[in-house]
Amino acid sequence: MVWHYDGPSRRGRSSCRGRPSNPRWLARCLIPRTLVPSRPGGATAPQIERLSSAPSRLEFARDVAAGLSDVPRWLPSRFLYDARGSALFEEICRLPEYYPTRTESAILAAHAEALAEITGPVTLVELGSGSAVKTHHLLRAYGAALHRVHYVSIDVSEAALADAAERIVTQHPAVRVTSVVGRYEEAFQLFGRYSPCLVLFLGSTIGNLNHAESMVFWDRVAEHLAPGDFFLLGVDLVKDPQVLERAYNDAAGVSAEFTRNVFRRMNRELDAGLDLDAIEHVARYNAAWQRIEISARFRNGQAVRIAPLETTIDIGAGEMVMTEISRKFEVRRLVNYVACFGLAARAIYTDPRRWFGVLLLQRKEES
Numbered sequence: 302m303v304w305h306y307d308g309p310s311r312r313g314r315s316s317c318r319g320r321p322s323n324p325r326w327l328a329r330c331l332i333p334r335t336l337v338p339s340r341p342g343g344a345t346a347p348q349i350e351r352l353s354s355a356p357s358r359l360e361f362a363r364d365v366a367a368g369l370s371d372v373p374r375w376l377p378s379r380f381l382y383d384a385r386g387s388a389l390f391e392e393i394c395r396l397p398e399y400y401p402t403r404t405e406s407a408i409l410a411a412h413a414e415a416l417a418e419i420t421g422p423v424t425l426v427e428l429g430s431g432s433a434v435k436t437h438h439l440l441r442a443y444g445a446a447l448h449r450v451h452y453v454s455i456d457v458s459e460a461a462l463a464d465a466a467e468r469i470v471t472q473h474p475a476v477r478v479t480s481v482v483g484r485y486e487e488a489f490q491l492f493g494r495y496s497p498c499l500v501l502f503l504g505s506t507i508g509n510l511n512h513a514e515s516m517v518f519w520d521r522v523a524e525h526l527a528p529g530d531f532f533l534l535g536v537d538l539v540k541d542p543q544v545l546e547r548a549y550n551d552a553a554g555v556s557a558e559f560t561r562n563v564f565r566r567m568n569r570e571l572d573a574g575l576d577l578d579a580i581e582h583v584a585r586y587n588a589a590w591q592r593i594e595i596s597a598r599f600r601n602g603q604a605v606r607i608a609p610l611e612t613t614i615d616i617g618a619g620e621m622v623m624t625e626i627s628r629k630f631e632v633r634r635l636v637n638y639v640a641c642f643g644l645a646a647r648a649i650y651t652d653p654r655r656w657f658g659v660l661l662l663q664r665k666e667e668s
């Protein structure tokens with residue numbers, strides 16, 4: 302689903318490419334051809350485009366049944382993010398132990414102008430934007446540099462998108478917002494429509510993909526970006542395991558509640574009948590795999606009912622169900638890795654402790 306603040310200007314696209322300093326270019330690319338009538342207060346009214354609907358109860362049932370029947374048992378992490386899950390994750394981002402969000406935000410604040418300078422005029426397309434708090438630094442810088450900026454935000458949470466769009470149009474008059482409800486895997490098809498673009502993939506969400514998923518992801522990105530298009534990647538870096546483990550085991554117990562949330566959802570949507578108090582959150586750093594592994598440990602044996610499939614899965618006392626991985630990166634290796642998919646690093650930013658990295662990548666010309 303998409304809220305359009307007005308339609309993208311497609312026509313200027315091909316003639317715009319490669320001529321970022323020509324003022325006519327700016328006029329064609331950035332000034333919308335059709336202006337949607339203004340609402341009181343100056344902001345333009347939201348419109349909607351839908352890529353996919355929320356996963357059905359049956360799809361949830363099937364994926365849960367498959368994951369819980371696998372070895373080791375696991376659950377797809379996208380089911381963590383229902384309305385309550387998204388709100389819990391926002392809360393995680395504000396925890397004192399969870400440094401990634403504020404570290405990335407500080408990096409973006411410090412280098413937003415430099416980024417706008419390097420990319421020139423582009424449409425900003427954000428994947429998995431959530432509440433888009435960090436994006437404000439970029440919108441401020443692009444707004445100042447370009448007069449008119451188009452921001453396209455894609456997320457599974459309709460509530461988060463609506464909130465973010467509302468805040469953005471009030472705070473950044475130069476920005477028009479298009480909000481897309483969908484999974485980021487479905488968003489690749491939009492890149493061509495919004496080229497020249499800067500795709501934002503922040504919050505180290507790339508770290509939540511396993512090896513195979515990651516290959517598919519970068520292959521699709523490379524396929525759908527036009528040569529010259531940009532990709533801004535935020536990644537959590539390898540560091541002291543204690544710092545990492547603290548970030549995923551906060552004292553207030555919000556991370557634990559976030560992990561339990563998927564089981565709460567199973568109770569609600571699948572009639573699973575689980576005793577949530579007997580499910581523990583476990584987050585450990587696996588140094589060989591450079592990743593945090595987040596699991597739920599069943600303190601007691603429980604029978605998980607999956608009502609839509611009329612089936613039950615027995616989980617024994619002490620068994621674990623993996624709910625998320627969060628890979629940590631080394632900049633040099635990552636730069637080599639993305640180069641395999643035709644993406645060149647144009648700029649690399651980090652914080653003084655080198656805890657988090659922001660990489661500006663650019664799709665190379667076809668050779």
Ligand code: TRP
Nearest residue numbers: 393506509556559560595625627
């Ligand atoms: N994308 C987040 C990350 O990798 C996900 C996350 C943060 C998470 N804390 C969590 C997932 C706690 C489950 C439990 O950092």
